[in-house]
Amino acid sequence: METSRHWRLRQQRYALVGEVCPSCEQRIFPPRDLCPDCGEEARELYQFSGRGEVYSFTTVYQAPAGFEQEAPYPMAMVRLEEGPLVTAQLTDLGDRAVQIGMPVEMVTRKLRSDGERGMLVYGYKFRPLLNARS
Amino acid sequence: MANPIAEGIYIVGVGMTPVGEHWETSLRHLALEAIQAARAEAGGLRPQLIYVANMLAPALSGQSHLGTLVADFAGLRGAEAMTVEAAGASGGAALRQAYLALRSGEAEAALVVGVEKLTDKGSSEVESALATAKDADYESVHGLTDTAQAALWMRRYLHEHGAPADALAGFSLTAHRNAVTNSHAMYRRAIEAEDYRKAAMVSEPLNLYDAAPLADGAAAVLLVRGDRLPPRLPHQPTRIAGSAMSTAALALHDQIDPLWMPAAAESTRRALQQAGLQPEEVQLFELHDRFSVQAALALEAAGFAARGQGWELAQNGAIALQGRLPVTTFGGSKARGDAGGATGLYQVAEAVLQLQGRAGENQVFGARVALVQCLGGAGGTAATHVLVQESKTGE
Numbered sequence: 001m002e003t004s005r006h007w008r009l010r011q012q013r014y015a016l017v018g019e020v021c022p023s024c025e026q027r028i029f030p031p032r033d034l035c036p037d038c039g040e041e042a043r044e045l046y047q048f049s050g051r052g053e054v055y056s057f058t059t060v061y062q063a064p065a066g067f068e069q070e071a072p073y074p075m076a077m078v079r080l081e082e083g084p085l086v087t088a089q090l091t092d093l094g095d096r097a098v099q100i101g102m103p104v105e106m107v108t109r110k111l112r113s114d115g116e117r118g119m120l121v122y123g124y125k126f127r128p129l130l131n132a133r134s
Numbered sequence: 135m136a137n138p139i140a141e142g143i144y145i146v147g148v149g150m151t152p153v154g155e156h157w158e159t160s161l162r163h164l165a166l167e168a169i170q171a172a173r174a175e176a177g178g179l180r181p182q183l184i185y186v187a188n189m190l191a192p193a194l195s196g197q198s199h200l201g202t203l204v205a206d207f208a209g210l211r212g213a214e215a216m217t218v219e220a221a222g223a224s225g226g227a228a229l230r231q232a233y234l235a236l237r238s239g240e241a242e243a244a245l246v247v248g249v250e251k252l253t254d255k256g257s258s259e260v261e262s263a264l265a266t267a268k269d270a271d272y273e274s275v276h277g278l279t280d281t282a283q284a285a286l287w288m289r290r291y292l293h294e295h296g297a298p299a300d301a302l303a304g305f306s307l308t309a310h311r312n313a314v315t316n317s318h319a320m321y322r323r324a325i326e327a328e329d330y331r332k333a334a335m336v337s338e339p340l341n342l343y344d345a346a347p348l349a350d351g352a353a354a355v356l357l358v359r360g361d362r363l364p365p366r367l368p369h370q371p372t373r374i375a376g377s378a379m380s381t382a383a384l385a386l387h388d389q390i391d392p393l394w395m396p397a398a399a400e401s402t403r404r405a406l407q408q409a410g411l412q413p414e415e416v417q418l419f420e421l422h423d424r425f426s427v428q429a430a431l432a433l434e435a436a437g438f439a440a441r442g443q444g445w446e447l448a449q450n451g452a453i454a455l456q457g458r459l460p461v462t463t464f465g466g467s468k469a470r471g472d473a474g475g476a477t478g479l480y481q482v483a484e485a486v487l488q489l490q491g492r493a494g495e496n497q498v499f500g501a502r503v504a505l506v507q508c509l510g511g512a513g514g515t516a517a518t519h520v521l522v523q524e525s526k527t528g529e
Contacts, residue, residue, distance in 0.1 A: 012272075058282050058340070059337055060278075065262040075277070112275070
């Protein structure tokens with residue numbers, strides 16, 4: 001079931017909470033307590049805006065166990081406006097064609113389900129930015 | 135002054151099973167077959183130390199503790215033995231550990247065997263097992279697979295460097311051509327540019343020919359310290375002139391620039407420096423082409439092409455057997471087949487066949503210096519070795 005494993009990541013998964021380095025002000029996601037840029041301790045929490053743009057994208061057809069029901073699903077790397085790059089699924093695309101550079105925003109969705117009676121894992125996905133300025 | 139021969143570490147035997155779907159052969163039998171072949175080349179030499187390179191046996195075969203399993207099954211009980219795991223770089227990492235152990239003086243002869251059994255399970259189980267080498271909390275939990283990640287990587291590469299849609303085709307064409315005459319290859323058939331263009335999409339823009347097939351296999355390499363070389367070896371031993379391993383971010387999204395592989399660059403630089411060689415002196419490069427985009431990035435990281443230009447070497451014949459820098463000379467992961475943790479040992483064994491003049495129709499003529507690089511994950515681990523064939527006078 002791994003309940004604790006997902007529970008302890010709730011701030012990251014549901015709210016995109018990362019860290020900010022007190023020394024060099026680098027915004028860090030996922031949180032790692034040590035700044036990847038300057039190596040200093042960085043434990044100050046930082047709330048990301050959730051906005052960013054598509055860095056790259058594809059579609060998963062051959063899904064791993066736990067995701068078979070969702071396939072095919074769109075997968076992307078998103079460059080957050082504060083700097084970090086994250087991997088996540090795209091959602092709410094409708095019939096929109098995805099492009100590199102497309103503005104997107106974070107939403108909370110179901111990531112996976114472990115069978116009919118298993119746990120549902122929720123987390124961030126990204127959808128096209130509503131009211132996007134072109 | 136230390137004796138340079140005594141200080142050197144030499145490869146005195148190699149063995150490989152064909153890569154493929156070995157329905158009738160178990161993990162331990164595959165390992166045994168490769169080990170026996172490697173030991174036979176060194177007069178049955180008995181190693182004191184065994185490193186087993188493996189990536190997925192705990193997940194796919196319910197089997198860990200492979201060091202003892204293999205030592206026991208191969209008639210080598212008593213030897214020191216353990217598993218080395220570094221995802222797809224396990225083979226190179228295990229060779230590196232054996233090299234270090236021999237250099238330490240604690241052992242005189244070491245066996246490195248890579249073995250992988252991937253075809254006992256269905257594809258979603260294999261995808262899940264492969265995904266354990268990613269960041270479980272921030273990559274795999276989103277349903278990311280190895281193949282999808284390579285597609286993300288490839289799209290960005292083509293986009294950022296303004297490369298055409300078929301820019302990476304040359305890597306697959308070269309690999310398939312070289313595998314035709316390789317008796318241990320999985321796909322012994324050539325493909326044409328047209329086949330690549332018409333190939334089924336796996337995860338756009340990545341097609342069937344951009345991804346290596348995963349299958350079963352085992353490859354073994356026997357190493358001996360220079361001052362303990364057995365007399366009357368059938369083949370002139372090959373020296374490991376450089377050995378280095380380096381890490382980068384685990385997750386692709388955490389790389390400072392996902393289109394630059396710092397671990398590959400750093401381990402290549404250090405291995406060549408140890409060997410006292412410049413990149414121009416490398417005569418063949420067994421790079422790790424699990425996905426075609428990795429081949430381009432490996433050429434760039436090693437300094438054989440400028441950033442964003444690695445794909446061009448696959449367009450102009452430079453990487454063919456007769457080219458300036460032959461790569462994947464026996465078909466690479468793409469056509470020989472990728473056997474997970476065993477892949478790094480296939481690469482080394484193939485480079486040894488080249489340097490010892492035993493490559494048959496795949497021979498790169500006059501090759502005396504080979505670079506061999508094994509990658510784990512999205513370039514998170516790189517193990518790079520320089521192999522050198524010395525002249526018979528030992529100069």
